[in-house]
Amino acid sequence: MATAETSLAGIAAKPIRRASFRRRETSAFYGFLSPWLLGFVVLTSVPLVLAFAMSFSNLTTVNLHTNLRYVGTDNYVRAYHDHEMWYSMQRTVILMVTLVPLWIVTQLALAMILDAGIRFLGLWRTIFYLAVVIPAVSKAFIWKAIADPDGGLVNRIVRVLGGRGDTDWLLDHPTGTLIALLVWGGAGVGMLIFLAGLKSIPQELYEVARIDGASAIRRFTSITLPLLTPVIMFQLVWGLVGAANVYVEPILLSSGLQQGLGSSVPVENVTFNLYALQRIFGDGDFGYGAAIAWIFVLFLLIVTALVFWSGRFWVFYGREQHGR
Amino acid sequence: MTVAAEAAPVRRRRRRTPMQFALRRALDALVLVLAVVFLAPIVWGFLGSLREVYAGLTGPAIPSPAHWDNYSYAWSGEFAFSHYLWNTVVLTLIATVPAVMTSALAGYAFARLRARGRNTFFIFVLGTTFIPVAVVFIPFFWVVVKLGMYSTRWPWLIWGISGSAYLIFLFRQFYASFPTELDDAAAIDGCGHLRTFLHVYLPNSAAPLAVAFMLLGTGWWGEYIYATLLLPDQLVPLGVKINVGYYDPGQQFTLVPVTLAASILFMLPPILAFFALQKKLARGIVTTGVKG
Numbered sequence: 001m002a003t004a005e006t007s008l009a010g011i012a013a014k015p016i017r018r019a020s021f022r023r024r025e026t027s028a029f030y031g032f033l034s035p036w037l038l039g040f041v042v043l044t045s046v047p048l049v050l051a052f053a054m055s056f057s058n059l060t061t062v063n064l065h066t067n068l069r070y071v072g073t074d075n076y077v078r079a080y081h082d083h084e085m086w087y088s089m090q091r092t093v094i095l096m097v098t099l100v101p102l103w104i105v106t107q108l109a110l111a112m113i114l115d116a117g118i119r120f121l122g123l124w125r126t127i128f129y130l131a132v133v134i135p136a137v138s139k140a141f142i143w144k145a146i147a148d149p150d151g152g153l154v155n156r157i158v159r160v161l162g163g164r165g166d167t168d169w170l171l172d173h174p175t176g177t178l179i180a181l182l183v184w185g186g187a188g189v190g191m192l193i194f195l196a197g198l199k200s201i202p203q204e205l206y207e208v209a210r211i212d213g214a215s216a217i218r219r220f221t222s223i224t225l226p227l228l229t230p231v232i233m234f235q236l237v238w239g240l241v242g243a244a245n246v247y248v249e250p251i252l253l254s255s256g257l258q259q260g261l262g263s264s265v266p267v268e269n270v271t272f273n274l275y276a277l278q279r280i281f282g283d284g285d286f287g288y289g290a291a292i293a294w295i296f297v298l299f300l301l302i303v304t305a306l307v308f309w310s311g312r313f314w315v316f317y318g319r320e321q322h323g324r
Numbered sequence: 325m326t327v328a329a330e331a332a333p334v335r336r337r338r339r340r341t342p343m344q345f346a347l348r349r350a351l352d353a354l355v356l357v358l359a360v361v362f363l364a365p366i367v368w369g370f371l372g373s374l375r376e377v378y379a380g381l382t383g384p385a386i387p388s389p390a391h392w393d394n395y396s397y398a399w400s401g402e403f404a405f406s407h408y409l410w411n412t413v414v415l416t417l418i419a420t421v422p423a424v425m426t427s428a429l430a431g432y433a434f435a436r437l438r439a440r441g442r443n444t445f446f447i448f449v450l451g452t453t454f455i456p457v458a459v460v461f462i463p464f465f466w467v468v469v470k471l472g473m474y475s476t477r478w479p480w481l482i483w484g485i486s487g488s489a490y491l492i493f494l495f496r497q498f499y500a501s502f503p504t505e506l507d508d509a510a511a512i513d514g515c516g517h518l519r520t521f522l523h524v525y526l527p528n529s530a531a532p533l534a535v536a537f538m539l540l541g542t543g544w545w546g547e548y549i550y551a552t553l554l555l556p557d558q559l560v561p562l563g564v565k566i567n568v569g570y571y572d573p574g575q576q577f578t579l580v581p582v583t584l585a586a587s588i589l590f591m592l593p594p595i596l597a598f599f600a601l602q603k604k605l606a607r608g609i610v611t612t613g614v615k616g
Contacts, residue, residue: 022438028517029439035426036449039486042471043464044452050463113355126602127359130366133538133594135546137563138587142369145584151381153368184365189539245456248549252567276458281553286462293459300456 055291061284075291085292088275089299091268092244094175096303099246100239102183104232107190112224114191115198125195129188140252143181144170170253174266178249186242190235197231198224226316233315237307244300247274272296373584378572380580391581398586402570405562405586412561415480415551416544422484423491424536428529430487431495432521436507446496453489468554475556480544491536498532499525534604542594562590 030037058071079085110128114121131139146153147169159165169177201224209219250269265274276296280289372381374390377397399405433439434446468474473482502525510520548563555564570582598605 025437025517026439029433029437029442032429032433032437032517032521033445035422035485036430036487036489036492039482040452042467042482043486044455044460046467047460047463048455050466051459054463110358113351113358116351118351118355122602124355124359126599127362130595130598131362133542133598134366134591135542135563135594136548137546137567138369138591141566141584141587142365145369145372145381145580146365148381151372151383153364156385184362187362241454247457252548273456273458277461280458280462290459290462293456293461296456297459300454304454 051290051293054287055294057287059286059290061286071287075288076295078288079291079295085272085275085295087267088270088272091175091270092246092272095179095246095271096240096243098179099182099186099243100236102179103186103190103239103243104235106183106187107235108194108228108232110187110191111194111198114195125192128191131185132188134185136248136252139181139185140249143177143253147177171266174250174253174269178246178253178269181249181253182243182246190239193235194228194231197228201227229315230317233307233311237304240303240307241300244271244296244303245273246271247277250274272299369584370588373581373588375581377579377581394581394585395589397579397582398570398589401582403565405589407558408560408562408565411559412545412563415477415547415561416541418477419480419484419544419547420537420541422481423487423540424533426485427487427491427536428495428526428533429521430492431497432499432525434492434496435499435502437517449489449492465553474554475559477555477559479550479554488540491540494536495529495532498529502528531604534601538598538601538605541597545594566590 055075056070056072057068058074059068114125114128118124134142149155149166149168152169154169155165155167157165158167167173205223205227206219209223214222250265250271251274253269254265270278272292273296276289276292279285279292283289371386373394374392375381375383375387375394376391377394430449434442434449465474468479471478473479506524506528507520510524515523546563547561548567551561551564555561566583566586570579570586571577572579
């Protein structure tokens with residue numbers, strides 16, 4: 001920043017020209033951001049305001065043109081007494097607390113293995129990342145083929161090991177199947193991010209620790225982990241938001257959408273997001289769906305704020321100055 | 325020694341003790357097991373796609389004979405596969421190509437242009453990624469209908485033009501570490517900000533461009549919900565058609581092997597793109613890096 005300033009001063013010798021350069025820079029800045037701003041206004045901010053207004057109305061598909069009125073906090077009160085809503089929130093929390101640790105541990109373990117000077121690094125990296133590029137529809141069909149009660153891969157393995165192997169995984173353990181799919185499908189990106197983080201740790205630290213006789217475990221807990229905490233924080237926040245927003249995979253893992261969006265999803269896999277969508281597109285209950293969605297926003301806001309706040313106790317920022 | 329110890333980084337080449345040699349072998353074995361675990365689902369889906377049409381997933385683990393005709397049935401049996409493949413290509417391109425460009429431009433602005441409110445604005449952009457889909461979903465529909473864009477491809481183009489906050493972040497990180505000497509050289513040559521971006525920054529961004537295309541492109545390639553809700557049958561992408569599944573002539577039950585064959589065909593283009601961009605991709609993620 002400082003170097004750019006001095007070099008610019010060199011070019012624009014006169015202070016007046018320099019000021020106009022500044023103004024040009026500001027207008028260029030906002031000009032360059034205008035495509036994003038346009039999209040944000042049309043696709044996000046207008047819908048966001050409308051959603052907020054809707055949540056205080058009795059809007060449904062039926063009374064779109066007649067009898068539409070302000071109902072105060074009725075929708076929020078209704079949500080408070082809605083057991084299914086609380087259940088869907090519970091399922092979302094379960095997804096968050098299982099998926100996020102599984103993701104971080106898998107991603108970090110894979111990154112550390114790749115960082116250990118292994119042969120054919122490129123090959124392994126490709127294999128671990130491959131699932132990320134597979135479209136969700138294909139992923140879902142593949143996992144249906146794995147979870148199938150008769151000829152599925154899991155039951156075949158169970159049978160080989162001497163078990164009965166007749167479990168219908170999609171019906172009896174829908175959340176387990178969902179979590180397996182998401183861990184497999186979501187490990188790759190985080191692995192590369194952790195790998196980049198590992199590469200940025202100065203090698204001298206390990207050298208010194210080795211000379212001091214630190215064991216491999218000690219080197220991991222005293223060097224690798226603390227220096228990776230900013231990356232872990234990043235992955236933690238993205239993981240939590242990602243896990244909270246799961247709703248496509250449950251729909252795709254259920255038998256289809258001929259009867260409406262996700263109406264055949266097993267109740268264990270109806271996440272908070274999906275529950276809101278079902279109220280909206282299944283029941284045509286716009287006002288109520290919007291209220292639930294806003295409760296979800298509030299919930300996610302509190303969770304991420306808590307995580308960011310907790311960072312001051314465990315994230316190690318070293319010597320660097322950090323703005324955020 | 326525990327597994328954690330084996331996995332710990334051992335980077336310097338030095339004389340190997342028998343212990344280290346054993347650890348190395350254990351690490352090789354571990355990575356092989358993990359690779360099998362990660363590949364197994366894909367291989368299993370592929371094996372399933374070669375089973376007898378009416379057999380479901382039963383039969384020997386490796387089907388013999390292999391029914392390759394499932395693939396030709398997937399291509400032409402139930403619907404015009406190529407038509408919907410083309411739809412997918414169009415939707416992916418109009419949503420991805422402009423998005424990568426505008427995100428790169430915005431990332432450049434955040435990294436290099438000094439303007440009032442820049443940092444606040446950046447935090448704001450990042451904050452928008454936390455807005456969950458469900459909350460903007462219905463009103464978004466209303467907006468789309470009001471603008472006369474229902475059952476057209478226009479929303480995809482608007483998504484494309486508006487870019488992605490995640491990619492803006494990615495490009496900003498990358499451009500922030502760019503040498504500033506290039507800016508000065510461009511400024512002396514009389515380049516404005518836009519020309520500096522187009523002629524200096526963009527040509528040197530192969531790695532983050534590859535990452536951006538791959539991340540966003542694969543997402544749009546497999547996008548399912550918006551396409552289902554917004555588009556009429558002749559415009560929907562392949563994923564929507566495949567998810568309905570393939571049925572026997574009496575529409576009684578799903579032809580699982582054919583559906584799997586279609587799923588495999590559907591995932592081939594992104595996989596091939598990934599192989600083609602591989603090298604740049606790995607480098608891109610490393611150089612763009614992440615700081616919390």
